[in-house]
Amino acid sequence: MDMVVSVIAATLGAGTPLIFAALGELVAEKSGVLNLGVEGMMLVGAIVAFITMRSTGDLWLGVAVAGVAGALMALLFAFATLTLQANQVAAGLALAIFGAGVSAFIGKGFVGVTLENRADAGLSLPIDIPLLSPLLHSLHPLVYVSWLLFAGVSWFLFRSRAGLVLRAVGESPASAHAVGYPVIRIRYLATLFGGAMAGIGGAYLSLVYAPLWLEGMVAGRGWIALALVVFATWRPARVMLGAYLFGGITIVQYFAQSAGVAFATQFMSMLPYLATIVVLVVISRDVAMIRLNAPVSLGKPFHPGV
Amino acid sequence: MQLRLEPRALQSRAMRYASPLIAAALTLVMGFILFAALGKNPPAAFYAFFIAPINSVGGLAELFLKASPLVLIALGLAVGFRSNIWNIGAEGQLTLGAIAAGWVALDPAFADSPLLLAAMIVAGILGGMAWAAIPAFLRTRFNANEILVSLMLTYVAQLLVNWLVFGPWRDPQGFNTPQSALFADGALFPILIANTRLNASVLLTLAAVVVSWVFLEKSFLGYKTRVVGLSSAAARYAGFSEKRTVWVGMLAGGAAAGLAGVGEVAGPLGQLLPTISPGYGFTAIIVAFVGRLDPVGIVFAGLLMSLLYLGGDSAQISMGLPAAAAALFQGALLFFLLGADVLVNFRVRVIRAVPLDQPRAAL
Numbered sequence: 001m002d003m004v005v006s007v008i009a010a011t012l013g014a015g016t017p018l019i020f021a022a023l024g025e026l027v028a029e030k031s032g033v034l035n036l037g038v039e040g041m042m043l044v045g046a047i048v049a050f051i052t053m054r055s056t057g058d059l060w061l062g063v064a065v066a067g068v069a070g071a072l073m074a075l076l077f078a079f080a081t082l083t084l085q086a087n088q089v090a091a092g093l094a095l096a097i098f099g100a101g102v103s104a105f106i107g108k109g110f111v112g113v114t115l116e117n118r119a120d121a122g123l124s125l126p127i128d129i130p131l132l133s134p135l136l137h138s139l140h141p142l143v144y145v146s147w148l149l150f151a152g153v154s155w156f157l158f159r160s161r162a163g164l165v166l167r168a169v170g171e172s173p174a175s176a177h178a179v180g181y182p183v184i185r186i187r188y189l190a191t192l193f194g195g196a197m198a199g200i201g202g203a204y205l206s207l208v209y210a211p212l213w214l215e216g217m218v219a220g221r222g223w224i225a226l227a228l229v230v231f232a233t234w235r236p237a238r239v240m241l242g243a244y245l246f247g248g249i250t251i252v253q254y255f256a257q258s259a260g261v262a263f264a265t266q267f268m269s270m271l272p273y274l275a276t277i278v279v280l281v282v283i284s285r286d287v288a289m290i291r292l293n294a295p296v297s298l299g300k301p302f303h304p305g306v
Numbered sequence: 307m308q309l310r311l312e313p314r315a316l317q318s319r320a321m322r323y324a325s326p327l328i329a330a331a332l333t334l335v336m337g338f339i340l341f342a343a344l345g346k347n348p349p350a351a352f353y354a355f356f357i358a359p360i361n362s363v364g365g366l367a368e369l370f371l372k373a374s375p376l377v378l379i380a381l382g383l384a385v386g387f388r389s390n391i392w393n394i395g396a397e398g399q400l401t402l403g404a405i406a407a408g409w410v411a412l413d414p415a416f417a418d419s420p421l422l423l424a425a426m427i428v429a430g431i432l433g434g435m436a437w438a439a440i441p442a443f444l445r446t447r448f449n450a451n452e453i454l455v456s457l458m459l460t461y462v463a464q465l466l467v468n469w470l471v472f473g474p475w476r477d478p479q480g481f482n483t484p485q486s487a488l489f490a491d492g493a494l495f496p497i498l499i500a501n502t503r504l505n506a507s508v509l510l511t512l513a514a515v516v517v518s519w520v521f522l523e524k525s526f527l528g529y530k531t532r533v534v535g536l537s538s539a540a541a542r543y544a545g546f547s548e549k550r551t552v553w554v555g556m557l558a559g560g561a562a563a564g565l566a567g568v569g570e571v572a573g574p575l576g577q578l579l580p581t582i583s584p585g586y587g588f589t590a591i592i593v594a595f596v597g598r599l600d601p602v603g604i605v606f607a608g609l610l611m612s613l614l615y616l617g618g619d620s621a622q623i624s625m626g627l628p629a630a631a632a633a634l635f636q637g638a639l640l641f642f643l644l645g646a647d648v649l650v651n652f653r654v655r656v657i658r659a660v661p662l663d664q665p666r667a668a669l
Contacts, residue, residue: 080641085648085651086644086645094592095641097591098640101638102634104628105634108628227458230451266466270466273459281450284450
């Protein structure tokens with residue numbers, strides 16, 4: 001019984017950073033902006049959250065600072081691509097590399113430092129339901145925040161007027177501009193939101209999941225989040241599904257080890273990366289479906305003209 | 307007053323070459339501010355970063371030694387980047403090249419062969435190409451994004467070499483250190499300048515510079531890759547195969563990265579280690595862009611990036627600056643370059659607001 005609860009809790013926990021990063025990226029992509037720098041923004045979020053938490057002991061302050069830092073990183077990207085019309089793919093790669101450098105630079109004195117274990121308990125149900133009560137209690141509050149984020153993003157994109165405008169900008173910036181919507185400003189906001197969520201995803205890794213700081217500790221999760229958005233065919237519910245699928249694959253190695261499976265840990269660690277490739281292949285082979293679901297202007301620059 | 311961007315009818319050639327210089331200048335300004343903010347004397351920090359590492363023969367040798375893999379990989383990546391094939395997994399392809407070369411070097415059957423080094427070079431190139439062939443195949447056959455696939459394979463390659471040096475290839479005499487046995491002398495590139503680490507692998511890089519210049523500027527295949535990159539519709543109409551361009555772009559990058567991997571294990575490393583490269587495969591992406599995807603430009607960009615690596619180490623030792631400052635400068639340089647490139651395609655117009663109640667001056 002305890003085993004079941006801890007497996008589910010670990011799966012949900014491992015999927016949570018992906019949810020933040022992928023839902024943020026989803027919103028940015030829905031507006032037509034492809035920001036490949038998620039990994040870099042997560043790394044910067046992870047280190048600033050770590051330093052904030054270590055000096056203040058305040059988890060939520062750390063999360064907030066990480067969100068701001070992620071948004072600032074995204075602002076660099078937005079300025080380069082939206083104002084200066086730089087190629088989004090190249091600028092995204094630049095952001096990923098730059099973020100790795102920035103985070104290593106800031107985190108120089110913190111490598112391998114750990115945080116004190118804090119017991120951030122989740123919800124306590126008034127009645128005792130087998131499985132559910134201990135599970136809900138063992139989840140970190142940020143897991144609940146990620147659920148709220150999912151609800152918020154789903155509502156915003158598909159139920160709100162502002163979300164409709166954002167999607168219109170992603171589908172046809174020229175038409176949205178002609179109707180009078182500020183295409184560039186909307187894309188700026190969507191990109192900043194994506195950066196803030198990536199930063200928070202990073203914060204979850206360094207504050208809750210690890211909890212410590214190591215250079216490059218995001219370990220490709222930013223890229224996996226990008227793959228998840230494709231896997232989800234730009235739908236928030238499928239992002240959740242994909243993130244927990246990957247969470248499950250990530251924790252397989254720990255449970256296999258404790259169950260005494262004699263298989264090199266390195267091969268177990270390869271699983272999330274190999275699974276990402278498999279998932280991409282399976283979803284991308286259906287070209288028509290990708291074309292139907294991908295925002296039409298994704299990755300393409302828009303210049304309002306004179 | 308307001309600044310406005312106006313599209314240029316034609317790309318500005320002058321700006322194409324000026325923008326890397328603008329980017330370098332902006333990076334220096336950023337460095338100045340950063341050093342000052344950290345309480346370091348900026349001139350002294352600049353000296354430690356850019357002059358101290360190369361004011362000796364040994365320093366210059368290190369400059370070329372580190373520039374060599376960067377230039378080599380960037381040349382290969384440029385083939386793909388020119389046609390919008392985004393191979394960003396060169397780090398993994400380098401690792402596979404190193405593994406393949408190590409496999410040959412550690413095999414006792416080859417130990418005394420005079421062709422040992424040649425066999426390692428071939429194996430390394432094939433290893434890098436094989437690793438690049440996976441994203442190429444998945445892109446052409448299943449439409450899977452080559453950026454994500456090649457990057458995921460980088461993590462897989464790093465775990466693979468990690469497993470090898472912790473497991474089956476661990477040096478039996480290595481006191482349990484995670485590393486392979488040292489390669490025999492016949493498995494190492496000869497040293498070019500005595501008392502330095504500069505070895506003959508830089509000659510291969512020089513040859514690659516010439517070959518890629520000829521390929522890109524003079525060959526029909528090079529022309530075709532550029533057309534596909536500029537406009538895939540035009541290329542299809544002219545009968546150029548997009549699939550073939552994907553293959554050529556990916557394999558060129560893989561081969562170059564694989565060869566660079568051989569250069570590392572048969573050069574300064576002399577054995578397999580858990581980490582083969584300090585991020586050369588990623589830095590080479592910056593080198594390719596800053597060098598304008600042009601072989602000659604790539605050589606200069608590679609030397610600059612190599613200097614940043616050395617400067618990072620030097621500034622760490624002499625001034626206590628984090629070595630990651632180098633990575634920070636490299637990333638910033640690419641950012642500034644992409645931003646400055648706006649001047650290639652756009653012209654900046656200054657628009658002055660004219661108050662409504664004043665008549666416009668006669669023109």
